[in-house]
Amino acid sequence: xxxxxxxxxxxxxxxxxxxxxxxxxxxxxxxxxxxxxxxxxxxxxxxxxxxxxxxxxxxxxxxxxxxxxxxxxxxxxxxxxxxxxxxxxxxxxxxxxxxxxxxxxxxxxxxxxxxxxxxxxxxxxxxxxxxxxxxxxxxxxxxxxxxxxxxxxxxxxxxxxxxxxxxxxx
Amino acid sequence: xxxxxxxxxxxxxxxxxxxxxxxxxxxxxxxxxxxxxxxxxxxxxxxxxxxxxxxxxxxxxxxxxxxxxxxxxxxxxxxxxxxxxxxxxxxxxxxxxxxxxxxxxxxxxxxxxxxxxxxxxxxxxxxxxxxxxxxxxxxxxxxxxxxxxxxxxxxxxxxxxxxxxxxxxxxxxxxxxxxxxxxxxxxxxxxxxxxxxxxxxxxxxxxxxxxxxxxxxxxxxxxxxxxxxxxxxxxxxxxxxxxxxxxxxxxxxxxxxxxxxxxxxxxxxxxxxxxxxxxxxxxxxxxxxxxxxxxxxxxxxxxxxxxxxxxxxxxxxxxxxxxxxxxxxxxxxxxx
Numbered sequence: 001x002x003x004x005x006x007x008x009x010x011x012x013x014x015x016x017x018x019x020x021x022x023x024x025x026x027x028x029x030x031x032x033x034x035x036x037x038x039x040x041x042x043x044x045x046x047x048x049x050x051x052x053x054x055x056x057x058x059x060x061x062x063x064x065x066x067x068x069x070x071x072x073x074x075x076x077x078x079x080x081x082x083x084x085x086x087x088x089x090x091x092x093x094x095x096x097x098x099x100x101x102x103x104x105x106x107x108x109x110x111x112x113x114x115x116x117x118x119x120x121x122x123x124x125x126x127x128x129x130x131x132x133x134x135x136x137x138x139x140x141x142x143x144x145x146x147x148x149x150x151x152x153x154x155x156x157x158x159x160x161x162x163x164x165x166x167x168x169x170x
Numbered sequence: 171x172x173x174x175x176x177x178x179x180x181x182x183x184x185x186x187x188x189x190x191x192x193x194x195x196x197x198x199x200x201x202x203x204x205x206x207x208x209x210x211x212x213x214x215x216x217x218x219x220x221x222x223x224x225x226x227x228x229x230x231x232x233x234x235x236x237x238x239x240x241x242x243x244x245x246x247x248x249x250x251x252x253x254x255x256x257x258x259x260x261x262x263x264x265x266x267x268x269x270x271x272x273x274x275x276x277x278x279x280x281x282x283x284x285x286x287x288x289x290x291x292x293x294x295x296x297x298x299x300x301x302x303x304x305x306x307x308x309x310x311x312x313x314x315x316x317x318x319x320x321x322x323x324x325x326x327x328x329x330x331x332x333x334x335x336x337x338x339x340x341x342x343x344x345x346x347x348x349x350x351x352x353x354x355x356x357x358x359x360x361x362x363x364x365x366x367x368x369x370x371x372x373x374x375x376x377x378x379x380x381x382x383x384x385x386x387x388x389x390x391x392x393x394x395x396x397x398x399x400x401x402x403x404x405x406x407x408x409x410x411x412x413x414x415x416x417x418x419x420x421x422x423x424x425x426x427x428x429x430x431x432x433x434x435x436x437x438x439x440x441x442x443x444x445x446x447x448x449x450x451x452x453x454x455x456x457x458x459x460x461x462x463x464x465x466x467x468x469x470x471x472x473x474x475x476x477x478x479x480x481x482x483x484x485x486x487x488x489x490x491x492x493x494x495x496x497x498x499x500x501x502x503x504x505x506x
Contacts, residue, residue: 003199003202003203004199004200004203007199008199011193011194011198011199012192012193012194014194015192015193015194015198016189016192019189019192020185020188020189028192029194029195029198032194032198032202033198033201033202033205034202034205035202036198036199036202036203036205036206037202037203037204037205037206038206039202039206040202040203040205040206040207041206044206065438065456065457096187096188097188097189097192099188100184100185100187100188101188115181116185119178119181119182119185120182120185120186120189122182133448147177147178147181150177150181151177154177154180154181154184
């Protein structure tokens with residue numbers, strides 16, 4: 001089976017995971033492409049049992065590898081796009097995303113990873129710990145601290161959650 | 171329901187909402203495979219990489235040195251038509267993979283032509299930034315085209331029956347894989363292939379072989395002969411280094427990291443030895459061989475390979491942790 005056939009259907013979820021793990025600081029597609037390139041080499045040699053699991057781990061590692069080096073870029077891009085004109089419906093939709101990404105960007109890399117794996121990937125504490133290469137106790141404390149930080153950045157009942165999305169379903 | 175649970179529920183909702191509508195590009199997996207192939211070729215004889223990598227280097231070098239005959243042009247596809255063209259060559263593709271590679275080669279060739287037009291336009295308009303960007307993108311597209319043509323030939327190679335070992339070029343039956351001098355093995359294999367009538371040359375820094383004969387009908391025979399030459403050397407079976415030797419491999423990667431840094435590059439910061447032992451596939455070259463990295467140009471890659479070879483000259487049996495990386499001064503002469 002060709003690689004592109006074996007992984008079909010996984011792409012959207014992985015790109016979304018990459019975006020959240022990086023706090024929106026990295027080109028999510030580039031992250032997935034680079035991670036999948038590494039997996040492809042191993043897959044070609046017959047060393048991959050579960051492609052979804054391998055790809056998810058590779059995406060996590062690739063985000064870690066890139067670190068925070070593009071954090072500044074995103075803030076610069078945001079400022080540029082917001083300067084001097086009214087927001088379009090698409091930009092308003094993006095603004096909802098940016099609110100979450102801004103909140104995630106306030107977390108340290110380990111906390112953000114723990115939060116995203118627990119609440120976006122719906123992994124258990126044990127699964128999260130295994131993927132992060134740490135103990136369940138550490139995951140619990142990272143998640144608890146991350147939640148406390150996010151509480152200050154995410155209004156639990158923002159107005160936009162009760163309103164129809166501008167510009168359709170997005 | 172306590173406050174944390176409300177927050178957790180809210181967070182799940184927000185994370186899903188924030189990613190709604192975000193979709194990957196249709197070509198994402200093809201791009202990933204393309205990068206994987208490139209990485210495989212560039213990492214070629216890295217320690218523990220195994221026969222598949224060595225073979226990729228053997229085949230891959232040929233097209234870089236001697237491009238194949240030009241593929242006939244075809245009618246432009248309709249806008250938005252992503253189906254691979256099928257009439258790229260007078261002879262039919264033998265496999266689906268070959269047809270796909272041919273299509274990718276043609277699309278890359280077209281992209282390069284368009285970028286060349288953009289480059290000329292930027293040059294005429296004295297747009298220096300545009301000129302530089304177009305030139306860089308054009309070179310990338312041309313490399314993609316060469317790579318895709320090479321893959322097309324590789325997919326087309328006619329398989330041949332394994333040949334009996336060819337002896338008389340060396341004997342490594344007493345060596346263990348970890349201490350093996352891969353440069354010497356490559357040199358011996360190259361001499362064996364020369365004697366068998368193949369037109370070849372060594373790839374920098376001397377750990378890979380390029381076939382200069384691009385006849386696809388000879389490629390299968392070339393691969394079989396290379397395997398017979400290696401079999402005749404009585405090489406030990408490839409094996410990952412035992413744990414006590416992992417530290418030596420790791421130490422060499424640290425020395426390599428320093429070598430690359432001294433050469434003005436910015437390699438990825440090394441992980442801990444424990445991280446490497448628990449499965450990290452880091453090498454000092456990792457981020458440098460990205461498609462948009464500083465070594466994207468094969469000439470630059472070859473030059474730095476000579477200065478900072480991916481494994482010690484003489485093999486790990488001759489290198490002591492703490493020693494600097496020894497450059498390869500020049501490729502050995504294949505003439506006896």
